[in-house]
Amino acid sequence: MHQATAQSSRIEEFTAAAIQAVATVQVIDRSPAALCSAILQAVGDASRVLYAPPQELPAILFSQFAADPRVRANATPDEMVNSAAGVTEAFAAVASTGSVCIDTSFEGTGIVSLMAPLQVAVVAAESIVPQPRDLFRADVLDGRGLKRDFVFVTGPSATADMGPLVRGVHGPHKLHIIVLR
Amino acid sequence: MATPVNPADINPRQVANKSDKKALLDAIRMTLSVQSPAVRRNTQTFNRNRYAATALLPDYNELKDRARQIKEKAIANLPELLRQLEASVRANGGHFYLAKTAADADQYIRDVLLRHEVKLVVKGKSITSEETKLNHALEAAGITVAETDLAEFILQVADEQPSHIIAPALHYSRERITALFKRKFNTDLPLDTGEELTVFAREKLRQQFIAADAGISGANLIAADSGSLMLVESEGNIRMTMTLPPLHIALAGIEKVVPSRTDFGTFIELLPRSGTGQPLTSYVSILHPPLKAPSFAAPGKATKPREFHLVLIDNGRSRMREDPVLHEALYCIRCSACMNCCANFETVGGHAFGGETYSGGIGGSWEAGTGTLMNARFSDLCTGCSRCVTQCPVRIDIPWLNENLRQRMNFEQPSSAAKSAFAAMTGSAQEDRVAPLQKQFFANYHVMANEATRFSSLSNVITSLPLVRGLMENVVGLDRRRKLPPFPPKTWEQLYRGRPSGEQARAAKSGSPDVLMFADVFTNYGSPERGMAAIRVLREVGVNVELSDSLPDGRAAISQGMIATARQQANALAKVLLPYLEKGTVVCVLEPSVLAMFRSDYEHLLDPATWEKFARASFLEPLQLVLSIAKDQGLDLSQVFRASKSPHGMRIFYHSHCQQRSCDAAWQTIEILGACGFDVVTSSVECCGMAGSFGYKREYYELSMAVGEDLFGQVRAAEQDGPRTLVASGTSCHEQLWAGMGREVLHPAELLVSTLG
Numbered sequence: 001m002h003q004a005t006a007q008s009s010r011i012e013e014f015t016a017a018a019i020q021a022v023a024t025v026q027v028i029d030r031s032p033a034a035l036c037s038a039i040l041q042a043v044g045d046a047s048r049v050l051y052a053p054p055q056e057l058p059a060i061l062f063s064q065f066a067a068d069p070r071v072r073a074n075a076t077p078d079e080m081v082n083s084a085a086g087v088t089e090a091f092a093a094v095a096s097t098g099s100v101c102i103d104t105s106f107e108g109t110g111i112v113s114l115m116a117p118l119q120v121a122v123v124a125a126e127s128i129v130p131q132p133r134d135l136f137r138a139d140v141l142d143g144r145g146l147k148r149d150f151v152f153v154t155g156p157s158a159t160a161d162m163g164p165l166v167r168g169v170h171g172p173h174k175l176h177i178i179v180l181r
Numbered sequence: 182m183a184t185p186v187n188p189a190d191i192n193p194r195q196v197a198n199k200s201d202k203k204a205l206l207d208a209i210r211m212t213l214s215v216q217s218p219a220v221r222r223n224t225q226t227f228n229r230n231r232y233a234a235t236a237l238l239p240d241y242n243e244l245k246d247r248a249r250q251i252k253e254k255a256i257a258n259l260p261e262l263l264r265q266l267e268a269s270v271r272a273n274g275g276h277f278y279l280a281k282t283a284a285d286a287d288q289y290i291r292d293v294l295l296r297h298e299v300k301l302v303v304k305g306k307s308i309t310s311e312e313t314k315l316n317h318a319l320e321a322a323g324i325t326v327a328e329t330d331l332a333e334f335i336l337q338v339a340d341e342q343p344s345h346i347i348a349p350a351l352h353y354s355r356e357r358i359t360a361l362f363k364r365k366f367n368t369d370l371p372l373d374t375g376e377e378l379t380v381f382a383r384e385k386l387r388q389q390f391i392a393a394d395a396g397i398s399g400a401n402l403i404a405a406d407s408g409s410l411m412l413v414e415s416e417g418n419i420r421m422t423m424t425l426p427p428l429h430i431a432l433a434g435i436e437k438v439v440p441s442r443t444d445f446g447t448f449i450e451l452l453p454r455s456g457t458g459q460p461l462t463s464y465v466s467i468l469h470p471p472l473k474a475p476s477f478a479a480p481g482k483a484t485k486p487r488e489f490h491l492v493l494i495d496n497g498r499s500r501m502r503e504d505p506v507l508h509e510a511l512y513c514i515r516c517s518a519c520m521n522c523c524a525n526f527e528t529v530g531g532h533a534f535g536g537e538t539y540s541g542g543i544g545g546s547w548e549a550g551t552g553t554l555m556n557a558r559f560s561d562l563c564t565g566c567s568r569c570v571t572q573c574p575v576r577i578d579i580p581w582l583n584e585n586l587r588q589r590m591n592f593e594q595p596s597s598a599a600k601s602a603f604a605a606m607t608g609s610a611q612e613d614r615v616a617p618l619q620k621q622f623f624a625n626y627h628v629m630a631n632e633a634t635r636f637s638s639l640s641n642v643i644t645s646l647p648l649v650r651g652l653m654e655n656v657v658g659l660d661r662r663r664k665l666p667p668f669p670p671k672t673w674e675q676l677y678r679g680r681p682s683g684e685q686a687r688a689a690k691s692g693s694p695d696v697l698m699f700a701d702v703f704t705n706y707g708s709p710e711r712g713m714a715a716i717r718v719l720r721e722v723g724v725n726v727e728l729s730d731s732l733p734d735g736r737a738a739i740s741q742g743m744i745a746t747a748r749q750q751a752n753a754l755a756k757v758l759l760p761y762l763e764k765g766t767v768v769c770v771l772e773p774s775v776l777a778m779f780r781s782d783y784e785h786l787l788d789p790a791t792w793e794k795f796a797r798a799s800f801l802e803p804l805q806l807v808l809s810i811a812k813d814q815g816l817d818l819s820q821v822f823r824a825s826k827s828p829h830g831m832r833i834f835y836h837s838h839c840q841q842r843s844c845d846a847a848w849q850t851i852e853i854l855g856a857c858g859f860d861v862v863t864s865s866v867e868c869c870g871m872a873g874s875f876g877y878k879r880e881y882y883e884l885s886m887a888v889g890e891d892l893f894g895q896v897r898a899a900e901q902d903g904p905r906t907l908v909a910s911g912t913s914c915h916e917q918l919w920a921g922m923g924r925e926v927l928h929p930a931e932l933l934v935s936t937l938g
Contacts, residue, residue, distance in 0.1 A: 017460070021460075021461075077480045078480045081387075094461075097460040097461045098460075104424070104466070104472065105473045105474060106473075107474050107475060110472070111425070111477060131450065132449045132450060132465075133447065133450055135446070136442060136449070146407075148467075149467065149468035149472060149473070151464055152461055152466075152467075153464060154459075154460070154461040154462065156463065157463050157464070159331050159416050160223070160226075161331035161348065161350055162331060162358055162375040163354060163355025163358065165375070169379055169383060169418070170329065170390070170416050171416065171421075171464065
């Protein structure tokens with residue numbers, strides 16, 4: 001019971017920080033149907049969706065979504081640079097900053113999470129750590145942050161170089177995060 | 182006769198190297214006329230955001246201590262760390278190259294690219310590559326270089342040097358970017374919003390990313406234990422640079438190496454917050470290349486195996502490491518906090534307050550360290566206000582670095598009979614007798630002021646004569662547009678000793694007051710009535726206080742880079758103060774720039790044993806003491822100083838002094854004024870722009886007044902619903918507010934005394 005309360009308050013802190021960073025967040029039940037429906041709702045009428053299969057979460061969770069005909073798990077170079085959305089898992093997330101951590105050492109994850117205008121990241125609630133520094137501790141998430149190649153993603157890409165703040169530069173213009181309860 | 186150039190026609194590149202003084206002055210004129218509004222808006226936004234973001238870190242100070250320790254150790258063990266890093270990079274399957282010079286690094290990178298027959302290389306932001314002038318070297322070899330960071334893209338189009346370390350084109354307003362792109366790209370596309378400009382650049386660069394054969398990035402940190410890099414960005418271009426092409430080259434200075442990837446945990450909390458003021462920027466990449474995932478093959482191209490080269494450059498850094506002073510600059514993590522909290526930088530940016538690559542307070546050390554000493558001439562724009570010291574995530578004493586650069590530049594000057602004669606008259610240290618006359622003049626304020634106050638009415642007449650002002654401008658560079666505050670007929674010491682109270686006579690006899698008020702030279706010769714008011718306020722709350730003799734403390738000398746003279750003065754003063762400090766007497770210091778000397782600068786000027794005694798002693802701004810007494814004794818200050826009784830009214834505008842804030846000695850005054858019933862509006866500027874002698878100097882007068890305009894504007898805004906009495910704690914701030922607003926300025930102590938009737 002106590003653990004469940006701690007987790008839900010961490011989800012709340014994460015959600016608030018992610019929204020502050022101009023991401024959108026959805027917290028859903030952990031089932032293939034719920035995940036499929038959440039992702040498809042997020043990608044809207046995108047004609048093609050890039051997808052890098054998970055390494056941490058069970059693949060079965062994504063099975064229903066992956067069956068959608070618009071989904072490309074092995075995109076061609078042309079599709080890589082011309083798709084509306086990219087979906088990956090995040091092996092960790094950070095409550096204080098609303099960041100998701102994407103492992104970039106697996107085939108496709110780096111590009112799928114980077115090239116499309118809409119980025120969708122799926123993260124398990126128990127992988128949310130309190131602060132960025134926790135990713136550099138051996139006793140947090142089995143020290144995965146000390147071994148992996150990864151990127152902290154906090155909101156969509158942005159720049160202030162052209163005068164006013166503009167969201168959507170080289171990287172995604174929108175970030176949607178799905179948290180699995 | 183050379184015709185004066187219109188400042189708007191000066192190209193930043195022409196005045197990037199400021200070893201020639203004219204280049205510095207032209208650059209100030211150019212930036213004030215063209216770049217100032219954009220620089221102000223952008224740096225001040227970063228500045229506000231940083232204060233907000235660091236306030237959210239509960240252990241901000243502990244993190245800074247840890248970051249400092251990590252960097253100190255890393256720089257001390259650098260040769261060993263570099264050996265370890267080389268082994269790590271090779272074990273990961275990468276290549277490692279340690280370049281001795283900038284040219285050496287450029288040649289290595291060019292050779293790697295030529296070996297791979299690279300035609301097009303995309304670059305992420307790398308200020309280090311500006312230091313090595315890499316683009317020039319690659320283009321000369323026929324390689325096309327595409328800068329992909331939008332700021333660097335603007336600079337490449339405009340052919341300008343960076344003006345800021347994390348936002349290199351922040352001197353460009355949206356309107357100026359539109360004009361630049363329309364001119365250079367000859368396009369009819371609408372480019373009138375930030376979005377349109379971004380789309381335009383993104384489309385161009387997306388094609389380059391896809392077609393590129395290689396990517397060049399920098400690195401914010403490098404871990405020796407694993408060959409890991411940390412890269413901080415917001416646009417996504419660095420990720421693309423490292424992810425898409427098969428060949429990745431990372432270029433960085435050797436000082437970026439820390440022992441372990443676990444150390445990233447400290448810096449990831451501090452770096453983005455100290456820079457843009459975001460908890461994290463959009464993307465912070467952690468990787469130990471070469472990446473395991475296959476590279477991207479453009480449509481129609483074959484996939485190539487990944488290859489990674491880490492190129493570290495020395496280019497003077499090992500020499501900096503051996504330097505007793507400049508080694509501290511190697512701790513810099515290049516966050517830009519020192520620039521964004523610097524009033525002068527906020528007003529002109531790095532094209533005036535900067536060199537060919539590096540800018541701002543820390544920039545002088547970097548330009549001198551990686552180039553030649555005179556390249557650091559622009560560091561003269563550091564007024565030593567110390568705001569940056571409190572904001573630096575690795576606690577670098579930047580003013581001290583700049584004072585040393587100033588001293589070294591003084592030593593480069595030829596000696597002259599006039600300088601020697603002047604120095605002999607003022608008692609400057611032997612080593613400092615080569616310093617320019619202007620520096621010697623301002624360093625010896627107490628000598629001039631002492632002479633002037635002896636015949637104050639005559640001095641005031643003489644110093645207001647146009648002929649004399651003309652001479653002063655020509656000989657010592659004191660700007661004739663700056664109105665000089667009149668010298669008072671009596672010094673603080675004379676006022677105090679001329680009218681001893683019975684109480685004071687007893688204290689003098691016992692020789693053991695509870696509190697010693699230090700008679701700093703600025704108050705003593707410039708505004709003795711403020712000093713007397715401060716003594717009165719302390720006595721009202723029951724403090725047994727005595728005034729010290731007035732002695733120079735070294736502030737004026739150190740600000741001119743005359744460190745030997747400052748050391749001489751500090752040691753003479755320490756002899757006078759030590760008996761009090763050893764008895765545990767509290768020392769009150771009215772002038773905040775002098776308070777800061779005792780609290781921190783003396784660490785550099787006194788021997789360690791004496792400094793230890795200073796570090797343990799209690800030096801307080803007088804109102805700091807008043808508040809702590811009121812709190813300890815449960816004293817209701819509103820019953821002692823009733824704002825309603827002040828003939829100056831209850832509506833106040835208060836500006837605290839930069840060094841007062843750095844000493845954490847400003848909020849107490851605000852709390853007291855509020856407690857006494859005053860309606861207080863406070864300024865939020867970092868510095869008034871006067872900064873001791875800075876605003877008096879002919880070459881900096883206009884910059885000083887431009888900086889002051891922020892403060893004057895805040896006064897005007899606060900007075901929209903009616904006038905307010907101006908109150909300030911520093912001597913310089915008084916003079917600047919007086920110049921800008923044209924009316925009387927009170928010290929908080931004078932305001933409190935005015936309530937006593």
